[in-house]
Structure formats: structure tokens, C-alpha cells
Amino acid sequence: MSRATSIPFPSLLELASAQLEVALQNSHAHIERLAASVDAFSKLGAELRAHPDPAVAEQGARLLAESLSAMFAMQYHDQLAQRLRHVRDALGDMHDALAAPSPPSPRALLDVIRARYTMEDERKLFDVVLGAVAGPSAEAADGEHAALRGGVEMF
Amino acid sequence: MRKILTVDDSTSMRQMVRATLQSAGYGVVEAADGQEALEFARGNAVDLVISDVNMPRMDGITLVHELRSLPAYRLTPLLLLTTESSQEKKLEGKRAGATGWIVKPFNPAQLLSTLNKLFGTA
Numbered sequence: 484m485s486r487a488t489s490i491p492f493p494s495l496l497e498l499a500s501a502q503l504e505v506a507l508q509n510s511h512a513h514i515e516r517l518a519a520s521v522d523a524f525s526k527l528g529a530e531l532r533a534h535p536d537p538a539v540a541e542q543g544a545r546l547l548a549e550s551l552s553a554m555f556a557m558q559y560h561d562q563l564a565q566r567l568r569h570v571r572d573a574l575g576d577m578h579d580a581l582a583a584p585s586p587p588s589p590r591a592l593l594d595v596i597r598a599r600y601t602m603e604d605e606r607k608l609f610d611v612v613l614g615a616v617a618g619p620s621a622e623a624a625d626g627e628h629a630a631l632r633g634g635v636e637m638f
Numbered sequence: 639m640r641k642i643l644t645v646d647d648s649t650s651m652r653q654m655v656r657a658t659l660q661s662a663g664y665g666v667v668e669a670a671d672g673q674e675a676l677e678f679a680r681g682n683a684v685d686l687v688i689s690d691v692n693m694p695r696m697d698g699i700t701l702v703h704e705l706r707s708l709p710a711y712r713l714t715p716l717l718l719l720t721t722e723s724s725q726e727k728k729l730e731g732k733r734a735g736a737t738g739w740i741v742k743p744f745n746p747a748q749l750l751s752t753l754n755k756l757f758g759t760a
Contacts, residue, residue, distance in 0.1 A: 518654060519653060525660075526661075528661070550661075555745060562743065602722075636728075636739045638737060
């Protein structure tokens with residue numbers, strides 16, 4: 484048996500997937516706590532904004548504006564969690580492929596992994612790294628969404 | 639007070655959307671997935687729905703399709719708020735009857751401005 488085949492790849496993939504799952508679970512409760520705090524600050528800001536004293540009302544408006552800015556920034560945690568889930572799931576796909584009695588073709592496995600992605604930059608990175616292997620179907624026509632991020636498109 | 643139904647399987651995202659909407663005086667009802675939202679919608683009307691796309695049990699595009707079959711939701715604005723950026727998914731949302739597509743992370747001020755336009759209060 485060669486050195487390469489003695490490395491327990493399926494178990495290592497399972498371990499990496501489990502490590503990501505633990506990290507996601509650990510951060511989940513904390514980000515909810517943080518969101519609840521920012522929510523409370525925004526409510527306080529909205530209440531103070533209606534205060535008859537203009538100085539207090541101004542402070543309330545500032546508190547509310549800062550809370551909304553914090554909420555915008557906090558959404559990047561949601562993106563991070565989604566990206567980690569996609570990586571975790573891809574590791575699971577690779578584990579299953581390695582452990583299967585008749586493994587799928589490399590192309591089929593890559594198609595499954597790419598189909599898990601929801602964000603344009605995930606697909607672009609996949610295509611840069613694996614496009615030559617995955618073939619033409621990996622090309623996505625979603626470039627226009629780069630400019631749309633954070634924006635609103637009405638139908 | 640206008641009532642908005644927000645649908646997302648992420649608790650923190652729901653909290654952020656709720657705080658944004660409440661800061662502008664909207665009433666907010668929340669659901670954790672499309673199925674829960676649809677069950678609520680069958681017995682209650684709202685003025686607008688903001689839904690995530692990728693959720694367990696029922697995704698946002700199926701929810702839009704189901705809501706459009708309810709008489710009370712035939713003309714209700716339905717916005718999809720998602721990290722999903724594929725053209726294919728966006729077209730699916732449009733065909734299902736969505737009113738608009740917002741890519742996360744959402745800008746609170748821009749979201750409120752959009753609602754003002756939809757409600758004719760700009």
C-alpha cells in the first residue's frame with residue numbers, strides 16, 4: 484500500500500466537516516444575542532427620536548442610525564455562515580464519493596458541489612480554480628448581480 | 639399601521655429586518671420558513687411580504703407561487719431578499735409572481751425607500 488492510500492481521506496473530510504459544524508453552532512447563539520442587542524438599541528433610538536426635547540431626539544436619531552449601520556454590517560455574518568455551510572456540505576459530498584462502492588465521475592461530483600453555491604463570488608471562485616476540470620457548464624451568466632449586491636431590482 | 643410578513647430561517651436576519659421595519663413604524667409578523675408563512679397567510683392578510691429564498695420545508699419561490707394563488711395575496715407586493723444571485727433563480731422568482739429581488743446584505747435605508755415607493759408614501 485502506498486503512503487497516499489494509507490492517508491484516511493474520508494475520515495479527514497468528515498473531521499473537517501464536523502469542525503465547521505461546531506464552529507457554526509458556537510457562533511449561532513452569539514450572533515443572535517448580538518442581533519437582539521442591536522435590535523434593542525434601535526428600538527430605544529426610535530423612542531428617543533420622538534422625545535419632545537430636541538437634544539434628546541437628536542441623540543435618539545443618531546442611536547437609531549448607528550444601530551441600522553450595525554445591522555448592515557452584521558449581515559456579513561449570515562453570508563459567512565452560508566459560505567461555511569456550503570464548504571461543509573461539499574466536504575460531505577467528497578466524503579460520500581470516496582466512500583461509495585461505485586464513485587460518481589469527477590464531473591458529476593463537481594456539478595453537485597457547484598450547484599450548492601448561492602453567491603456569485605462562490606461560483607466565480609469555483610470556476611477560477613476548477614473551471615477547466617468542471618467544463619463549460621460551470622460558466623454562469625450572473626455577472627450583473629455584482630452590481631446589484633445590497634440593491635433592489637423591481638420586476 | 640401597515641403590516642409586513644418577513645420570512646427567513648436565520649433568526650438574526652429576521653431580527654435585523656424587523657428592527658429596520660419597526661424603526662419606520664411598520665408592524666412586523668415573522669415566519670421561520672415558507673411553510674410557516676403560508677399557514678399564517680391562509681388566515682391573515684398583510685400589506686407586504688419579504689422572504690428569503692433558500693429555506694427548509696418550503697423555499698421562498700414556492701412560497702411566492704403559493705401566495706399568488708390566495709385571493710388576498712393576488713396583488714400584495716412580494717419581495718425576495720436573498721444571497722442567491724443566479725439569473726435562473728431570479729427568473730424563477732419573477733415567473734412565480736415576485737414583485738422584486740433584493741440581494742443580501744440589504745441596505746436598511748434603501749429597503750425603507752423601496753417600501754415607501756411601493757406604498758406610495760415617498
